[in-house]
Amino acid sequence: ELEWLRALFDRFDADKDGQLVMLELADLLRQCFPSRSGDTRKLMKEIKQADVNKDGLVSFHEFVRYYEMLLSHGAEIDELAKMFFFFDADQSGEIDKKEFLLLLNNIFPDRCEENEEHLEREFKAADVDESKGISLSEFRSYYHVLTALYDRLNQE
The missing domain is CATH 1.10.238.10 (EF-hand)
Structure with missing residues (x-):
């Protein structure tokens, strides 16, 4: 810790x-x-x-x-921030495509091939300002899409 x-x-x-x-x-x-x-x-x-x-x-x-x-006192670090910082391996303050693919492969380990196929589309959806990196605020906004996708895939 x-x-x-x-x-x-x-x-x-x-x-x-x-x-x-x-x-x-x-x-x-x-x-x-x-x-x-x-x-x-x-x-x-x-x-x-x-x-x-x-x-x-x-x-x-x-x-x-x-x-x-x-x-x-019972406070917990925001789990989204914790996840973001974990996958921002180079500590740039943004998640790049390589880090994003790693995140997807960790969340969906049985779908690594599909993750690569959908990488461009999902990265573009998350990178709203088109900076070629996903900021923490963009990650927060995109997270609901990610969880919905996860829930849908788990039901299949």
Whole structure:
């Protein structure tokens, strides 16, 4: 779990200085814990809670303590974000075609040939802005299509 938290922390540490500034932490909370980051006031309270030494930055150690506190209070990281970050192997912030095929093959392991046949169509459907990569927000929007497809194929 610690390795995964490190990868998550590093992904949002835009300047790679080993600390999250408030905007980076806010972005992490919005994407990974959407239920805990509703309004701005609530989000600021969460950020202040994470910054134990009150220096305006959140170190990895502070982030781990904060994450453990969230878990102890019943919070769970958004499963879609967790899935997205798992399949974004190159940590680019987008799922490319190769990563998308890996995702499809993991979800539909008995249909690997079909996955390759439908890759272009499904990737295009998910990549709404045509950036050649699926962002987390695009993945969230596309996920209902993926689950419906999964349900339909499992009924066959």
